[in-house]
Amino acid sequence: MTVIGGGPVGMFAAFYAGLHSAKVLLLESLAELGGQPGNLYPAKVLYDIGGYPNISGQKLVEQLETQVAHFKPTIQTATNVQTITKTDEGFTLETTNGTYQSKSVIIATGGGAFTPRKLAVDYDPALDDKLVNYFVRDLNSFKDLDVAIAGGGDSAIDWALAIAPIAKSVHLIHRRNQFRGLASSVEQLKASSVVLHTPYLIDSVEADGKRGNISLKEVRGDNTEALNVDKLLVNYGFMSENRQLRNWGLELEHNQIKVDSKMRTNIEGIYAIGDVVTYPGKLKLIASGFGEAPTAINEDLQALYPDRRQPTHSTQLYH
Ligand SMILES: Cc1cc2nc3c(=O)[nH]c(=O)nc-3n(C[C@H](O)[C@H](O)[C@H](O)COP(=O)(O)OP(=O)(O)OC[C@H]3O[C@@H](n4cnc5c(N)ncnc54)[C@H](O)[C@@H]3O)c2cc1C
Structure with a gap:
């Protein structure tokens, strides 16, 4: 059967x-x-x-x-x-x-x-499942790491809140200042250790040894930011x-x-x-x-x- x-x-x-x-x-x-x-x-x-x-x-x-x-x-x-x-x-x-x-x-x-909806920038596909992740297979794989999470919906917020207590740092990147999650989750997020990068988009992703360099560009602005992390979790939905x-x-x-x-x-x-x-x-x-x-x-x-x-x-x- x-x-x-x-x-x-x-x-x-x-x-x-x-x-x-x-x-x-x-x-x-x-x-x-x-x-x-x-x-x-x-x-x-x-x-x-x-x-x-x-x-x-x-x-x-x-x-x-x-x-x-x-x-x-x-x-x-x-x-x-x-x-x-x-x-x-x-x-x-x-x-x-x-x-x-x-x-x-x-x-x-x-x-x-x-x-999964993929990152909208060109990056080396060999980085998938290593630096760039679209799924959380095991929460512990983020333990003690510097983690960037892309997305602003429920799922991105939920993962940021779940990973923050075990990771070294969590950066949440979203293209708007407002998050689309449950009001209670957004409040929890703002009170958490998660570093928010809004309104920013990912401009490039490049390997840096086992880590990765992520450059961010401000939406409707000229500011840029740079992150160096162990993992990027993309949560743009399915x-x-x-x-x-x-x-x-x-x-x-x-x-x-x-x-x-x-x-x-x-x-x-x-x-x-x-x-x-x-x-x-x-x-x-x-x-x-x-x-x-x-x-x-x-x-x-x-x-x-x-x-x-x-x-x-x-x-x-x-x-
Ligand atoms: C945000 C949200 C909240 C929800 N909350 C609740 C709730 O509180 N309580 C509740 O009871 N329900 C809830 N639901 C609904 C619930 O998730 C669905 O009823 C349930 O997932 C249906 O299960 P399923 O196995 O039929 O389908 P799915 O969960 O959709 O699984 C179908 C699977 O089939 C695979 N598949 C599809 N096509 C193919 C193919 N051609 N070949 C191989 N594989 C294929 C897919 O990849 C997928 O993994 C919620 C749904 C959403 C979106």
């Missing part, structure tokens, strides 16, 4: 399919699992996840990573699914990272495949792309996949769950997606193995 999309719903689906002894392949277009909570709002606290009175986006992703690892599915990141073709055996999936065969497919592509959906032969409504109450699409053997689907009463919430996963997987297994009786409760299945 192939789950397309490693957001919260796809991760839970991959776990749940493993719980029911399916051989699972999980494909995610980004280099990291986590979908929207992992990439768009890692530091935001969620209050509507069953069993967690409060949990940050990042922590929820970590918990899902632990859960999905249990049944050892094959997880292939940096793999964007391009086409799905029906075969006698099931489906062939063409991706940016190889071709895969699968008996059935669960689509959990959410708002689409994300790519672009999402779900045009591929239109090539998969699925019935869509406003770019969402139409499903029935069993999460079946118009193509037998392809199910869809999470933010990517539409049906009467659909809510784009993680809790709703978590509920849709068991419906799709039980239906899929029932269709593939009509004579096999599936136990319903996890204790009969967990090993």
